Amino acid sequence: MTDNGNKINNKSTEEKQEFDSSRRRFVKNTGMIIGGVAGGSVLGGLLTNQFQSDTETTDGKKEPAPATEARMFFTRYEDFVVLEQATERIYPEDDNGPGAIGLGVPYFIDKQLAGKWGVNAKDYRQGPFLESDPTADMSSLTRGEIFILGLRKINEESQSRFDTTFAKIEAEQQDEILANFASGDVDMKGIGSNRFFDLLRTATLEGAYSDPMYGGNRNIEGWKMKEFPGAVASYADIIDEEEFVKMDPVSLTNYQQKS
Structure with a gap:
């Protein structure tokens, strides 16, 4: 009875270890994918390499492109x-x-x-x-x-x-x-x-x-x-000016809440 119990316990332990090992592999691989894409690991580099290559111009110069350009x-x-x-x-x-x-x-x-x-x-x-x-x-x-x-x-x-x-x-x-x-x-x-x-x-x-x-x-x-001012919401503050007022252009993104 004891031998059988030990065999059962040993088998249960082996199955648990195998399950834990598979689980760790799954978590590791999943983490690699998530971390790779979001955090820029090796896998992320492989997946995004085609986008990064776009920053190289045909004359051999390399300029860092904004992250949104892909x-x-x-x-x-x-x-x-x-x-x-x-x-x-x-x-x-x-x-x-x-x-x-x-x-x-x-x-x-x-x-x-x-x-x-x-x-x-x-x-x-x-x-x-x-x-x-x-x-x-x-x-x-x-x-x-x-x-x-x-x-x-x-x-x-x-x-x-x-x-x-x-x-x-x-x-x-x-x-x-x-x-x-x-x-x-x-x-x-x-x-x-x-x-x-x-x-x-x-x-x-x-x-x-x-x-x-x-x-x-x-x-x-x-x-x-x-010298186009862009998406200016109002000219009320300069409408009465006699001289030409040169303004720094603003984008629609200037009016969006940042946080």
Whole structure:
């Protein structure tokens, strides 16, 4: 009876140890995942490495990007690089201030494409679509699909003409390709290349001058260059001033409670 009791007790102890070991492994692995994503451990680094790599520009310079800047729509980094370079040619950096990349425009566009705008959620989508006329305003393609198609076509044109990717060719060569898109001289399926370029240019300017809360106009630099005051709640305190009053621009985020 005692032997059997010992065997039962030993078996119970072994099962408990095995359970405890499995439980510890589960807790450890769970903690690794949670800690990795939230706290930046090894696993978190692996999962977020694709976002961190975006801070490296094509000229080899590395600049720390804000923590909120991470790709939501573009799963292929190659597509995002083309977007960066194309928007920078449309709105280049100069003596007046930063260009599209410096203003965070590519991330602005990425966020817009990841939302309702990217899937044309509020647009009439029943057709009929004139697929035989790629210059028509309506297309069966969503904005997200148009951007993917257009950006990859830009890279194809670069490879065909200059035997390398769009990000590696000279600025003048990039301008040549974009000019051909703007004039509609590049064949695209489902939509005219000029329609894609119009969409790209409009989104670029919106990203440069929108309120920073939407992901572009980084550090309000776009408004500073235009001397635009931004989302000013009231001008009552300066309405009677005779001289021009230069104001520091404010964002909608300035009016949000911080804690």
